[in-house]
Amino acid sequence: MILSSLGAIDKTNRLKLAGLALLAAILLAAIGYQAYSAERAYTLVLSVFATRFLGIFVEAVPFLLLGSITSGLIETFIKSDDIMRYMPRNRLGAALGGAFLGLVFPVCECGVVPVARRLFKKGSPVSLGVAFLLAAPFMNPIVFASTYIAFGFGPVFIGRIIVTILVAVIVAVVVGSMAKRSAVLKPISLAGEHHDHAHCDHEALSTRAKLMSALTIAGDEFFEMGRFLIFGSILAALMQTLVPQESLLSLGTGPILSVVFMQILAYVLSVCSTVDSFLALAFVNTFTAGAIVSFLSFGPMVDIKSTLMFTGVFRRRIVLYLVLLPFVMNLLSGAVINLLLGYA
Amino acid sequence: MTAAQHDHQSPVDRIAWAKSLILFGMGIYLALLILTGNLDNYINQRFAWLVVVGALLFIVLALTTLNGSLKPKRHDHEHHHYHISWDIILVVAFPLLLAVLIPSRALGIEAVNGGVSLSPVGIAGVARSPLDRNILDWLREFDRASTPAQFNGTAVDVTGFVYREPSHPDGGFMLARFTMSCCVADAFPIGMPVIAAAGEEYTAGEWLRVGGQLKASAFGAEILPIVFADSIERVDEPRQPYLYP
Numbered sequence: 001m002i003l004s005s006l007g008a009i010d011k012t013n014r015l016k017l018a019g020l021a022l023l024a025a026i027l028l029a030a031i032g033y034q035a036y037s038a039e040r041a042y043t044l045v046l047s048v049f050a051t052r053f054l055g056i057f058v059e060a061v062p063f064l065l066l067g068s069i070t071s072g073l074i075e076t077f078i079k080s081d082d083i084m085r086y087m088p089r090n091r092l093g094a095a096l097g098g099a100f101l102g103l104v105f106p107v108c109e110c111g112v113v114p115v116a117r118r119l120f121k122k123g124s125p126v127s128l129g130v131a132f133l134l135a136a137p138f139m140n141p142i143v144f145a146s147t148y149i150a151f152g153f154g155p156v157f158i159g160r161i162i163v164t165i166l167v168a169v170i171v172a173v174v175v176g177s178m179a180k181r182s183a184v185l186k187p188i189s190l191a192g193e194h195h196d197h198a199h200c201d202h203e204a205l206s207t208r209a210k211l212m213s214a215l216t217i218a219g220d221e222f223f224e225m226g227r228f229l230i231f232g233s234i235l236a237a238l239m240q241t242l243v244p245q246e247s248l249l250s251l252g253t254g255p256i257l258s259v260v261f262m263q264i265l266a267y268v269l270s271v272c273s274t275v276d277s278f279l280a281l282a283f284v285n286t287f288t289a290g291a292i293v294s295f296l297s298f299g300p301m302v303d304i305k306s307t308l309m310f311t312g313v314f315r316r317r318i319v320l321y322l323v324l325l326p327f328v329m330n331l332l333s334g335a336v337i338n339l340l341l342g343y344a
Numbered sequence: 345m346t347a348a349q350h351d352h353q354s355p356v357d358r359i360a361w362a363k364s365l366i367l368f369g370m371g372i373y374l375a376l377l378i379l380t381g382n383l384d385n386y387i388n389q390r391f392a393w394l395v396v397v398g399a400l401l402f403i404v405l406a407l408t409t410l411n412g413s414l415k416p417k418r419h420d421h422e423h424h425h426y427h428i429s430w431d432i433i434l435v436v437a438f439p440l441l442l443a444v445l446i447p448s449r450a451l452g453i454e455a456v457n458g459g460v461s462l463s464p465v466g467i468a469g470v471a472r473s474p475l476d477r478n479i480l481d482w483l484r485e486f487d488r489a490s491t492p493a494q495f496n497g498t499a500v501d502v503t504g505f506v507y508r509e510p511s512h513p514d515g516g517f518m519l520a521r522f523t524m525s526c527c528v529a530d531a532f533p534i535g536m537p538v539i540a541a542a543g544e545e546y547t548a549g550e551w552l553r554v555g556g557q558l559k560a561s562a563f564g565a566e567i568l569p570i571v572f573a574d575s576i577e578r579v580d581e582p583r584q585p586y587l588y589p
Contacts, residue, residue, distance in 0.1 A: 055386035055528030062398035215408040227435040244458025275526035
């Protein structure tokens with residue numbers, strides 16, 4: 001039964017990969033066109049693309065590895081019951097718990113997805129996992145520190161905390177009450193419920209064997225998630241190579257439009273949450289405070305590469321919600337901050 | 345169930361070998377980036393330690409994957425949660441393919457996509473004496489200044505690549521650098537206006553070391569502190585081509 005369902009996953013994945021390959025082919029054709037129309041040698045455009053892609057990949061991949069290993073360790077060392085025991089039962093409580101779980105598992109947006117999926121496999125409620133997924137890339141000691149260094153203890157720092165928790169918890173509760181686990185998560189994220197309990201008795205293993213098992217799982221996790229990271233990095237690098245940054249910047253005025261454009265920028269740039277504060281500083285003079293807060297709150301939740309990684313965990317409709325709900329809610333938050341600060 | 349188990353015997357082995365080969369490859373690639381210094385083309389030096397960690401983790405995962413593939417399958421089956429297929433392996437091999445096929449280069453003039461900024465990036469850095477200041481340091485000074493004329497007569501010595509726009513005055517160009525906070529994802533071109541006697545001689549993208557004096561003057565529509573060049577020297581691309589905010 002398990003193996004036949006694995007076969008089915010494989011088939012849909014293959015279709016998805018084919019779709020993404022097509023998308024990549026179209027965008028590669030766009031590189032060719034750009035080279036042709038702007039009279040840039042295509043080898044140079046390709047070289048810029050390669051530098052941008054490898055840069056994003058090299059910076060992100062250590063975090064993905066750490067996330068994969070954390071996932072493997074959770075799988076072998078933490079019993080499913082443990083997570084449930086310490087977490088509140090009701091949906092709101094679980095979502096709140098999930099939003100603060102990053103303080104225990106410090107991961108950025110490249111590492112959060114494998115950890116979240118492992119939590120789901122371990123039986124975590126949807127609301128807990130979703131809140132963790134959205135909040136943890138910012139709600140962890142490392143990103144607190146970088147935000148503090150960049151902006152000090154001021155409206156941006158406080159705004160980022162409040163908006164992140166608010167959006168993560170609300171989206172988590174909405175998605176959590178929308179449908180059953182099986183309708184939210186892809187079968188592969190649920191496998192634990194039928195599979196782990198039946199076959200894997202990690203308790204019986206020695207610590208060394210557990211560690212080996214955790215690392216073997218981490219290796220597979222890296223391939224599972226790595227392909228989404230790679231597709232996402234390809235898309236982000238193509239966008240950066242082909243779409244002039246200026247065309248986004250020049251549109252970024254006004255209390256609402258500025259927020260919209262900073263969020264689109266955050267989505268496209270796919271910058272790691274550990275350093276996005278330093279990048280945001282570059283825009284402080286150009287954009288409204290609400291736009292800066294929304295850039296910093298929305299970026300770590302969702303960007304090109306994490307969207308693709310989400311498709312490895314959630315069903316497609318849910319991925320759409322996980323991108324659009326945070327977008328709209330961060331937009332509202334940014335607009336409210338601008339109103340309060342009198343930018344209107 | 346039995347048919348599926350047979351499936352697991354030899355093909356899975358080959359996949360395990362391919363997986364550990366790619367993991368080794370990634371580890372070696374990251375190690376080579378550090379050893380050759382090419383890492384500077386991609387990420388801020390501040391995060392080089394992360395790449396060291398990444399390289400080590402890749403080697404560890406490669407070894408455990410290899411070890412797992414050598415062990416009898418019976419045990420491994422229980423832990424085989426994902427079905428890693430050949431198409432996944434091909435996708436994950438893509439970065440290695442790109443790294444082998446395309447020579448490593450830093451972002452340069454070709455990567456300027458929509459203009460070079462006159463505004464600084466990031467928080468205030470270390471205070472440096474005027475002749476030690478790079479382009480980013482100068483833009484920060486300009487940003488803080490009350491009037492562009494404040495710097496009149498100050499000597500500068502900066503290195504960057506030539507960037508041109510049709511609106512630039514005769515003999516004028518911008519001396520540009522990419523800043524990088526984290527990795528090339530946030531690379532951002534900034535520059536200082538330069539006016540030189542034979543400014544037209546220098547082609548876009550060429551790396552120059554420019555010595556001269558600042559003077560507030562018109563550059564395009566704005567009055568800005570401009571470098572009036574006394575000496576211009578063609579130089580190689582610096583070993584660290586980016587400026588770190």
